[in-house]
Amino acid sequence: MHTLAVAMPFFGHFLLWSLLSVGGAIGLLPDMHRYLVVTQHWITDAQFTSALALGQASPGPNMILFAALLGWQILGLPGALLASIGLILPSSLITLAYFRYSRLHSERHWVRAMHDGMAPITVGLLLSSGWLLARQEATNWQRVVLILLSVVLVVRTRLNPLWILLAGAVLGMIGLI
Secondary structure: OOOOOHHHHHHHHHHHHHHHOOHHHHHHHHHHHHHHHHHHHOOOOHHHHHHEEEEHOOOOOHHHHHHHHHHHHHHHHHHHHHHHHHHHHHHHHHHHHHHHHHOOOOOOEEEEEEEHHHHHHHHHHHHHHHHHHHHHOOOOOHHHHHHHHHHHHHOOOOOOOOHHHOOOOOOHHOOOO
């Protein structure tokens, strides 16, 4: 698997995902999963979920660590570097250029339209990521109830989501889920 034939499309997809990371790279999970697990079979569902869990549990830039873990599993150290650079570089350069331009030209119609148009795109990408993660974890009725309860609490209350995560961790540690 350590061939240029794998490295080039692998790196290319991370470059493209970087361009889609509107509102954060977490919205990329469904397409990353589709390509890396379902289409290419480079890693398993369990490897994908484990890399996500490790990336999210660690301090710092979680999605970069997640990408690096995916790259490491697929191509070793070169894969970790390709995934990290691919996920960071394009979006960072475009963001810098856009914010510099929009600061100087904030009165332009298309700048306001860009700001307004990003919100629904971000919400859609986040919802698809939530669906992917919930679908993988909904293995019994207790987990389905817990997922639905978590969604209701986040949507209907002002409860900090960290409390919901803590409650899920405690339930998992005592073996209830």
